[in-house]
Amino acid sequence: MTDAFHKLPLTFDIQRLKQDLRCLQKQSWIEHINRHAHDGGWSSLPLRAVDGQVDNATVVETNPGRYQSTLYLKQSEYLQEVLSSFQCTIVSARLMSLQAGQEIRRHTDQDLRFEDGCARLHIPIQTHADVEFKINDQPVHFAEGECWYMNANYPHQVVNGSDTNRVHLVIDCIVNDWLSALFSGSGYQTMIVEYKYGCASITDENVQQVIEQLEYLGSETALELANHYRAIWQTSKEQ
Structure with a gap:
């Protein structure tokens, strides 16, 4: 059992x-x-975006x-049907493509855990067995037409070792009774997870960088948080 990903009982044409x-x-x-995570092979097409803007695929x-x-969603009859089948509030919906031979480097996203009230779902449209x-750090294969939840708060990465572009429909949903059921x-x-530094995105591997960024900000709150993280890190080293 893992809370990193979960296959839902939904399939699409x-x-x-x-x-x-x-x-x-x-x-x-x-x-x-996020140019830190790729070298130009990762792109998206917004289906639901802030104010319906076709030139804005960010989810902030x-x-x-x-x-x-x-406009892209309004032109897509079946994608409209797919999104309408979810009996919950959909925030963002995007088609996300990773070009053949490209990779998405290890990274994390924020506030995208089922238990926190917003779930990120993937419906693969075009993929291949050579997509890793x-x-x-747990390998998983999402097959075409399936629907999967992924806990994007965890570190995740993709290597497209195939000769075809990988394209997923990615949906961010507000958790309600229907989705919970x-x-x-x-x-x-x-699963109730206690993160060492309070969230999944901060680990022993990157906490020093986070501390430096907080100290650079220099505000009272940022410095208090930096000292808090440093104390946790130092205590763990002594154990």
Whole structure:
């Protein structure tokens, strides 16, 4: 049992997904903003974005009401059906592509854990057995047409060792009774995890960098937090 990823009991028509994808391939895909995690092979196409903007694929706005369908979604009959089948509030929805031979380096995202009220779901549209996907250093294969939850708070990485672009429909959902029942009914067990530094994204590997960034900010709150993390790190070294 793991809380890093979980397969949900949902499947979608892969041929209709691919048909919509073919119609959108020539649109203006946006290079992913996290350039620390890739070298240009990672891009996305917004289906639901802040104010419905087609040139904005970032997910930073926390108000779900700001997210609206884009022109790309309105042009995609089956993608509309897929999103409408989720009986919960959908915040962001994007097609995300990783080019053949490219990689997404190990990184974490924030506030995307089922237990925290927002779940990130993946529906692969185009993938391959040679795509290596690891979440919290655990390998997992998401097959075409399936629906998977991933705890994006954990470190994750992807290497596309195939000769085809990997494309996923990625949906961020607000957890409600319907989604909770879907998770529990498919065997997901809520796990209470105590993170050493208070969140999954800070580990012994990067805590020194986090401390330096906080000290650079220099505010009273940032310095208090830096001292807190340093105390935890030093205590663990002494044990």
